[in-house]
Amino acid sequence: MSDLQAADNLPTEFSIPAAWKGSELFARDDWQVTFDQNQLDDLQLAVDVVLKENLSREQITPSRFPLPQVSPVLRQIQQQLESGSGACQLKRLPVEHYSAPELEILFWLISVHLGSPVSQSASGEKIFHVRDEGFQVGQKEARGPNTRKRLSFHTDRCDVIGFLCLQQARSGGNNQLVSSVSLFNEMRRRFPELTKILMQPFYYLRHNVDTGNQKPFCQQPVFSVQDGHFAGSFLRVLIERAYASTDLPDMTSQQREALDQLEAVAESPELSVTFRQEPGDLLFLNNWVTFHRRDDFEDADEAHLKRHLLRVWLAVPNSRPLNPLFADNYGSTAAGAVRGGMLPSY
Secondary structure, three states: OOOOOOOOOOOOOOOOOOOOOOHHHHOOOOOOOEOHHHHHHHHHHHHHHHHHHHHHHHOOOOOOOOOOOOOHHHHHHHHHHHHOEEEEEEEEEEHOOHHHHHHHHHHHHHOOOOOOOOOOOOOOOOOOOOOOOOOOOOOOOHHHHOOOOOOOEEEEOEEEEEEEEOOOOOEOEEEEEEEEEHHHHHHHHHHHHHHHOOOEEEEEEEEOOOOOOOOEEEEEOEEEEOOOEEOOOOOHHHHHHHHHHHHOOOHHHHHHHHHEEEEEEEEOOOEEEEEEEOOOOEEEEEOOOEEEEOOEEEOOHHHHHEEEEEEEEEEEEOOOOOHHHHHHHHHOOOOOOOOOOOOOOO
């Protein structure tokens, strides 16, 4: 069977650890990890050294900070994100005891033991602040994560996405996850013809903040298989913007139906899970086997009580190979490559 499936053919269902359904995720051994006091002390010691030596973020590397108590856990999480459920929540980081700069150091220390952070904007941001920035609809700076609106199921342009919750909203802002592997399996069973369409390339418009990218649009499938490895990738807002362009063909009725059914099935309680990331919780997701979204939220009036998360995009050394169509957005499609992110505009 070829990697790009013919119109009259589909891969068989995937029976792999990442094909969990709904609340099955919460019963998995690889879903939740809690830091113990020795691990917290390990992290504290590293933060103290960074501050004492006034090290830049680029100087904070796994070789310089091996984290003997924490790194074995992070190595296991790195493997489980690729070969297990594709989702892991780390609990009990005492964020209330740290300053804002110290929290960025902590998040960076943990993240670089999992992979290589890549840029999340044309300005080269490698730690992105997820909070309502007050942008209005239509402003070019607006991105889903810096608004309070509900987000639809999607993936980000990296192998692994990570979040550290510093403060939750007064209400709302819950997380929702779905296994894109199980989503493929369910779509295959219920809508095989639409699933074939989802394995064909869709146009994506360049993101409005992706100003370092010289290509106005690219093409990539929602579901794909490369060398036996499944990959799901989806950001409907950029698909819709592409097909609204006069430079591209209109979206077909079958393509629109496929996207509509994909989102409807992803929302089903049999497949998806909902939870609330609390202050001190870290969440890491493999973008190739999970889709994620967030509810809308209402913030408190006080600035220090407004919803605030830190986000990182990681290329991981144990990543899967990708369909060649992903080269425009990821640079490299080879397994284990440093890939993804946004090119700087300078």
